[in-house]
Amino acid sequence: MTDLAIHLLLFLFIAAFMAGFIDSIAGGGGMITIPAMLIAGIPPLESLGTNKLQSLFGSGSASIAYARHGHVNLKEQLPMALMSAAGSVLGALIATVVPADALKGVLPFLLIAIAVYFGCKPNIGDVEKHRRLSAFLFTLSFVPLIGFYDGIFGPGTGSFFMLGFVSLAGYGILKATAHTKFLNFGSNLGAFIVFVLYGVVLWKVGLLMGAGQFLGAQVGSRYAMAKGAKIIKPLLVIVSIALAIRLLADPTHPLRIWLGI
Template sequence: MFEATLQILCWLFLAGLLAGFIDAIAGGGGMVTIPAMLLAGIPPLQALGTNKLQSLFGSGSASWSYARHGHVDLKQQGPMALCAAAGAVLGALLATLIPADWLKLVLPFLLIAIAIYFGLKPNLGSVDRHRRMSEHAFAFGFVPVIGFYDGMFGPGTGSFLMLGFVALAGYGLLKATAHTKFLNFGSNVGAFAVFLLTGSVLWKVGLVMGAGQFIGAHLGSRFAMKQGARIIKPLLVTVSIALAIRLLADPAHPLRIWLGL
């Protein structure tokens, strides 16, 4: 039975703070929070459920901060966030029925591909470019799929949303970051609702980490708005590669099992 001592809660608060800062700029906050909770002795299912609770504070704080400075219209993007939430509900429900080994297998390589795309694309900046997918197709096609993935598995959701907003919707990096956090908030709400109904949420841990996430996300979003593409692009590439390495380093990764490593 997990016991949340004061020392553990302090460390988890700091993990939430760091994750919120990173996630508000480039996504990948789960790379910090999930391992931190597992190392603290929290069972995997409760770690996933609690992670969705504390992530609400980070994505909500970042969304509000970006909206206050005019980088995203929350009311206008509300339907798209609902699509992300609906996809996440379905993903979280199916997570209990369908093994996620195939996702674990391909995800690191997808993240490396995303890092290469952003790293080698020379003209990415704050200026919007040509849209390659219609607004309706993006909102009702691409967004629910990523929301589904977030509810079912999760790591790299921010990177996938960033890639979609930049490559398909033609957004500049700062605008893409702002919209990514709001859609991530929507998918967090959907997945959290499912985990809440299954009793997989540790409220004390989630609220303490959520406080850290709220502060970190506020600082991270302000930092991103001040530095713009100059900091978003390299951090996005770094986070994507670091998350890929973290997943490949897991002894339970299917590729390592198949290779006998």
């Protein structure tokens, strides 16, 4: 599976660049990369494992870019990233033995709810608001929960982290975006380790796509820092709705099977 034709490798590189750009701003990069790998003929499990490898480059690249411009202190955020990784390891282990149909069924509606929240709340901007949950409780509860979700299923992880940082931690939307990337790096790393142990990572494809992710995330993060809430908020709404539609369009989605459509 690693000896793909040149045109397919180029297709995957471009898809990864686009995913890195979008993911560094609003999350949802997996909406592009996983279908791209499936189109290229890579089996589903290998697509999931390889996606975690290439996603490390995107989330890592964006984290570095945001840190260099003072929007996040990676050393201070390390405990959160480790909790995200721990939750992701547990989720990935469960994903190897338990079907994720329940999550798959409810996820589109959660994503639509996130889109409605960010789209209809006019006062969400770059200014920080009142914190509803202490940093300690946020780290021990919300962070590993979303990390667990990323390990067991994954789509929309960035959107969920963004929602938590804005609604619970009181962050402005640019600061929330910057902090989301490092937690996403942690959850990607945790799941990646599990998938490596199960031997479902295609290294050649993953590293090539990782290069595309790295470059796309550099461009995207700089664009987000220049535009702030003006670009992050609408793109987050669009990505959440697009991801929900794509999930519902899947013939194997539990809701479609239940309705017989």
